[in-house]
Amino acid sequence: MSQRGALLSSGYSVDHFKQSFREEARDVLVDLESALLELNQNRNDRELVGRAFRDLHTIKGSGAMFGFDRLAAFTHDLETAFDEVRNGRLSITAELIDLTLEALDRIKAMLVEEGAGIDDGGCAAILARVRQLTGVAAFRTAAPKPPLTANLPAGPSGAAQAWRISFAPGPDLMATGTDPLLLLRELRQLGRLEAAASMAAIPPLAELLPERCYVTWEMTLTTDAAREAIRDVFIFVEDLCELSIVPVLQESAEAGAADHGGGAAAEELEEPRSLAGGRRTYDHPDIATSLRVPAAKLDQFVDLVGELVTVQARLSEAAARREDAEVTAVSEEIERLTASLRENSMNIRMLPVRATFERFRRLVHDLARDLDKDVELTIEGADTELDKTVIDQLGDPLMHLIRNSMDHGIESASARRAAGKRPTATIHLAARHAGASVLISVADDGGGIDAEAVRQRAIERGLVEAETPLTEAETYALLFQAGFSTAKQVTDVSGRGVGMDVVRRSVDSLRGTIEVASQAGQGTSVTLRLPLTLAIIDGLLVSVGDACFVLPLANTLECIELTRQDVARANGKHVANVRGEIIPYISLRQHFGIRSAGPEREQIMVVETAEGRYGFVVDRVLGDCQTVIKNLGRFYRNVQVVSGATILGNGPVALILDPERLVQDAVRTIAHGPRGRPTAVGTGRPRETRHGGATTLSVLERMPAPVN
Secondary structure (H helix, E strand, O other): OOHHHHHHHOOOOHHHHHHHHHHHHHHHHHHHHHHHHHHHHOOOOHHHHHHHHHHHHHHHHHHHHOOOHHHHHHHHHHHHHHHHHHOOOOOOOHHHHHHHHHHHHHHHHHHHOOOOOOOHHHHHHHHHHHHHHHOOOOOOOOOOOOOOOOOOOOOOOOOOEEEEEEEEEOOOOHHHOOOHHHHHHHHHOOEEEEEEEEOOOOOOHHHOOOOOOOOEEEEEEEEOOOHHHHHHHOOOOHHHEEEEEEEHHHHHHHHHHHHOOOOOOOOOOOOOOOOOOOOOOOOOOOOOOOOOOOHHHHHHHHHHHHHHHHHHHHHHHHHHHHOOHHHHHHHHHHHHHHHHHHHHHHHHHEEEOHHHHHHHHHHHHHHHHHHOOOEEEEEEOOOOEEEHHHHHOOHHHHHHHHHHHHHHHOOOHHHHHHOOOOOOEEEEEEEEEEOOEEEEEEEEOOOOOOHHHHHHHHHHOOOOOOOOOOOHHHHHHHHHOOOOOOOOOOOOOOOOOOHHHHHHHHHHHOOOEEEEEEEOOOEEEEEEEEEOOOOEEEEEEEEEOOEEEEEEHHHEEEEEEEEHHHHHHOOOOOEEEEOOEEEEEEEHHHHOOOOOOOOOEEEEEEEEEOOEEEEEEEOEEEEEEEEEOEOOOHHHOOOOOEEEEEEOOOOOEEEEEOHHHHHHHHHHHHHHOOOOOOOOOOOOOOOOOOOOHHHHHHHHOOOOOOOO
16 A cells, blocks of 8 residues: 555544644744854854754755755755855855755745745755755765666775665554655665665564555665765654665675674664664654644634633632532632632643744844844743743734844944954844743844933934923833834834834734833833733723622732721822832722722722832722633724633623723823813722723623622
């Protein structure tokens, strides 16, 4: 049976394996691009050379196995060029790096659909430049060398030598989509190959498994290639087979020694081994340590877990009302299992930001060349994990921040020298956890932000009045206004005031915040504070009148009482003395215009925000809860102070508040009043704002009352 037939009979289609190849090839290309850009900085690093060669070999070999013949043929010449580098016959140059990066863009296009939309002229031009660079008129794919004769003696380095190759595919080799015959064809490209197949292991027909290869091969290859080149043919399957590569002369000498009783034969130079370095056995085949799952299936799984969390909350509520010990015990067990399932499902969605960070090495490399600047990218915290949905939306804002730093922040090499700086500038991309958030920062060591120039530009555009004093944070916030730019001329990179607006809108959609720090002549740092996940969070359920709200538990520090006497002692100011620290607070009843009288004793929930510690005054604290975040829908998309909504166990809907936005909204209202008029600080008058009270109140009026 052919391999194609075996795959189809085992439930797999050729398209399935092609799609798997595309996905894995994209990962390999990311690694290859990263290796090339690092190699451009460290051109004598042999490990990076070997890494680039192996990645190219992986693309070529796997492409040929899955029918991507044009891709394999195109990659072959690039692989040969890096083989020349690996063997010391060619040096790494900027031109070779640029050619390979250009070739990677062509390979990405070939991965989309083999043979479609491929610029044959562009591919041929790249290969011609590679051949010219290496000094080789054509590689084996273009002009195969004449076959070597089997009786050529082994000679010094570079002369033909005969090798004995034993190849026994393991039981799982064909299940991965590998065709052993393609490996033999690749060996034939290295020289003259004589192969003998053994059928001794083929079982009776009734016991034959169609997806398993029972044939083994004994081969003699005569070639001038080194042992490493032969082993590279099997680089993808070395851990799925028994492989031995021995020089024929050594094999003959060992046989002669055994015939004459000369003691133990010398050790083989190549033991059958796996990639881990040990002998591979198949009595207990290894189980795959990872599984590739479509993102849509993962999202559906998390959605189902979210529904389960909601149903579990309803069960807990019902069990509490019935006061039945048996039902309560079952409810508590389901609650424990649901919490564990929720935690595991969230962990499955968490991915390191490494792949997102590494892709920007190419961006920095290309922009540095276009802008004629010398810039290096450094990365810190690449193993920091973040929700997949957040990572998917992180690319655009980071790209715009890096482009802005490259064009506006970083000076030319001559200007840096004049300022006593290194000619090579640095952009530092970092990530770290901070509670339930992740901090992503883009920092450069350029000239910093000219705050006065930003202010003057804002006055010219009518964004602020000339006599209006601005804090540093307010000045930097102007940079994120739509269409705002301090550039004197528009370039291909920036200057239209679009990029930073995209950053703001993207971070807003992720319910994150932006912090900017800059020092004249020293550089600028932009930090994005993003939530770890957008699906399920731990929350604290509170009530104000008939409305319920959820505050993210990760932001909440403590709860203190607020009495009428405390309010009177503060002389009407919305501040509380917490162990000697004065903390401002916001009354949610007044902020949202809730028309009901408050209790004698209210509660202040103290939370940590980017503006510092603030308190939110509520009527009661109902307890913590696992909160499944649901979008409010298009009609309420401008309600900035609300992250979403969740369904409570007893049926009502509770709004999930965003403490950061809520504080910003309250501060803006106190400073400018409901319609832009100045108002007294701390008056606490109910008001309406476009992003806050009035719109949120319209949501609250449609909410059913909580069940006590």
